[in-house]
Amino acid sequence: MSQGSLLEALLAHEGSVEAASTSILEDLLRSPSKKRIKPSVGHQTSLRLFASKTSTEERSVSPKRARPLSKKGTTLHLYDPEDVAENTPCSIIHNFLPPEEANDLLKEMLDESNSFEKVSFKLFDNVVQSPHTSSFYVASEAEINTQKEDYFYNGARISDVRRITPQLLRARPRVQEAVNKEIQNRIKTRYPRGQKLKHQSPNPWSPNCAFVNCYNGPQESAQCVAREFRVRRIIPKDSDNNRLDDMDAQGQISIHLPHNSLLVMHAEMQEQWKHSIAPVQAIDPHPIAGSRRINITYRDYKQNFHPRNTPKCRCGIPAVLRVVQRKTENLGKYFWMCHGGNVPGKEHCSFFHWAEFDDDGNPIWNKT
Ligand SMILES: [Zn+2]
Structure with a gap:
């Protein structure tokens, strides 16, 4: 395997060599032929036909899930938006932007990505580079300065912060509207008593920045490397390190992300799920992007989480x-x-503090 593929596997398993090698071996065992080419677009199936016996009414009073559909050690591939909503903490909207707008945005970001850089980070005391390149966009010069000076990523300041581009700006209100609609729909249909979760913000989601990642397919091949978004439900361990896997001995779920799709990650995602972006061998290069893939993440940076309102550790950086x-x-x-x-080259200071929040998720931090 190439170094890139190995690194991808490590990243997908949070740096665990054991988990990464198990998953690589499982993949090899499942498809013994040397050239494992999985088509990126499989046949469309809907799980609704046989999977869920929960009525909408039951769902609205109890967030209890149907039996997990993915089995341990396997990957369940989902295409249908209703399947995604039912089995993952996400919503997906296909053909999200008008086709022209989606292509304009893609072209603009492909241009931008020519000057993106790889990110260096520490993995087992080694300094490695991300397999993809990225940049970060905010609305104004003032926000560029705020991001460069006040915020820290992976413990360090970042230097590549850019002014939002015309096409990113054009898509933003559509993204904002669609996400807020999906959040409300999620609350109404899947959360207990149809009410927002404790610690969930009651305010509309309002994106003020966008992270853009660019994944490069192999140059030498006509095939492109498409990406799929994988989620895995957390199976916690008890104090004796035994996995409590009766409740869900569950494998991972892969959500395919075709061009011009919007994926919404809901509030429960952070606590109960892990996610990763996995490479998948695809047959067709995209007519505009070829073997490159662009992923844009709109985010809402809330004032209550500005580093002036959250703790700093003894190294003097925001915890x-x-x-x-x-x-x-x-x-x-x-x-x-x-x-x-x-x-790289720095030690941590062992600062640790339990976090407290009000019911709407605002951090409560007493500086004294
Ligand atoms: Zn520190």
Whole structure:
């Protein structure tokens, strides 16, 4: 396997060599032929026909899921928006923008991506580079300065922050409207009593920046590397390190992301799920993008989470907010921790503090 593929596997498994090699072996065992070419577009199936016996009415009073459909060690591929909503913490909208607008945005971002750079980060004390390139867009010069000076990513300041482009700006109101509609729909149909979750913001989601990633397919081949979005439900461990897998001995779910699709990650995503972007061998290069793939993430940076309102560790940098996912003790509880150790050549300072929030998810942090 190429170094790139190995790194992708490691990233998809949060840097766990054991988990990454198990998954690579499983893949090889499942398809023994040397050239494993999975078509990116499979036949369309809908799970609705046989999978879910829960009525809409039952769902609205109880968020309890139907039996997990994906089995441990396997990947369930989903295409149908209703299947995605039913089985994952996401919504997907296909053919989201008018085709012209989607192509204009793609062309603009392909141009931009010529000057994107790879990100360096630490993996087991080694400094490695991300397999993809990226950049970051905000609305104004003032926001560019805020991002460069106040915010830290992986424990360090970032230098490549750009002014939002015409096509990113053009798509923004459509994204905002669609996401807010999906959030309301999720609350109404899937959360207990049809009410927002505790700690979920009651305010409309309002994107003020966009992260853009560019994935390059192999240059030497006519095939392109498409991406699929994979999610896996967290299976926490008890205090004796046993997995509580009776509730869901579940494999991963792959959501295919064709050109011009909008994926919405809902509030429960952060706490109960992990996600990764996985390469998949595809037959058809895109007519405009060829072997490159552009992914745009619109985000809402909330003032209440500006570093002036959150703790700093002893290294003097804003602490990072994380959630307990591995152990059943304190499962779903958030904490602030030092992020300095992620910077090549730096050690962390062991800062740790349980995070507190009001019911609407605003951090409560007393500076004294
Ligand atoms: Zn620190």
